[in-house]
Amino acid sequence: MAKKTSVPHNEMSFLDHLEELRWHLIRSVLAVVIIGIVAFVFSGFIFDVIIFGPSRMNFPTYEFFCKAATYINIESDFCKDKLPFTIQSRMMSGQFSADIWTAIWVGIIVGFPYVLWELWKFISPGLHPNERKHSRGFILIASILFFMGVLFGYYVVAPLSINFLGTYQVSEIVLNEFDLDSYIGTVRSAVLACGILFELPIIIYFLTKVGLVTPEIMKKYRKIALVIVLILSAVITPPDVASQVIVAIPVLILYQVSIFISKRVLKSEAKREAKKAKKNVKPS
Structure with a gap:
């Protein structure tokens, strides 16, 4: 009986690639x-x-924050006994629907490393051996950055947003009674937005590899990047300066780290090209 030979990745047809992608997605x-x-x-x-x-x-x-405020002898909303709002569900299927969708989002967040691994298994056969070698640890680093962002969003952005929006009132006549979906959406958007933002070094790594980004470009447009970071911070945080600054600081640090990564990638590429040129030079 003849053995089944595997078809090299670069020799697979378009339909074969689609079939392989389908199984990775499944x-x-x-x-x-x-x-x-x-x-x-x-x-x-x-x-x-x-x-x-x-x-x-x-x-x-x-x-x-309450302990910090007490230490410097100032009054703070973080020292209250209770947040002045209630969470309610006004739809018949509201709680069941929230339960289902929350379970799905938990599956996406917790399963992120595995999904990334399946994506990497599909992409990696098309890379050169050197590229695969220099991309080792990609899944681990990307997962660590993502979960760091998730934790930052959960412990910093989400509580700041909830505390600000939950205590904000235009008048004492108006009560804050938030819908369950609205509350969960606030927590979810803060967590996911920060998780994605913290992937910036990985994104810059691949953009540098394909030649779309260089350290010089990143330094040149640093001021524009700062404005974009502040806008993103304003979108995912409550509209107060303190919260925006707290979110902007780690993103700016990641931006600086991304510049360093971009430099390292270009340096590695230059070394590789130099070695290749040396090998190609025939001795006279």
Whole structure:
């Protein structure tokens, strides 16, 4: 019986590539669904402890800012006993729908490293051996950056947004009674936006590899980047300067790290080209 030979990645037809991509996507979706089912089973813990955590004044972020305010002898909204708002569901299927969608989003966030791995398995056979070698650790670093962003969004951006918007009133006559979807959307957008923002060094790495970005370009447009970062900070945070600055600082640090990464990539490329040129020079 003849052995089945594997077709090299670069010799596969367009339909073969699509078929391979389909299976990578199926496995990714399956992983998200499995994690989502587990999240749905433990929805009580996810809602009571994690999602509704920033709505209580014993949340670690509020306690930290309260202690800081007490230390410098100033009054602070972070030292209140309770946030002046309630969360309600005004639709018949509101809580069930929120439970399902939250489980799906938990599956996407927790399953991010696996989804990234499946994507990498599809892309990596098309890379040169040297490119694969220099891209080792990509999944680990990208996952660490993503989860750092998620934690930053959850412990910094989300509580600042909830505290500001939850205590803001145009008049004492108007009560803050937030819809469940609105509250969850605030937490979700803060967490995901920061998770994506923290992937900046990885994005710059690949843009430098394909020649679209250089350290010189990044330095030249640093001021424009600062404005963009402040705009993004304003979008994902409440409209107060302190919150925007708190979010902008780590992003600007990541921007500086990205410049360093871009330099290293170009230096590595130059060394590789020099070695290749040396090999191609025939001795006379």
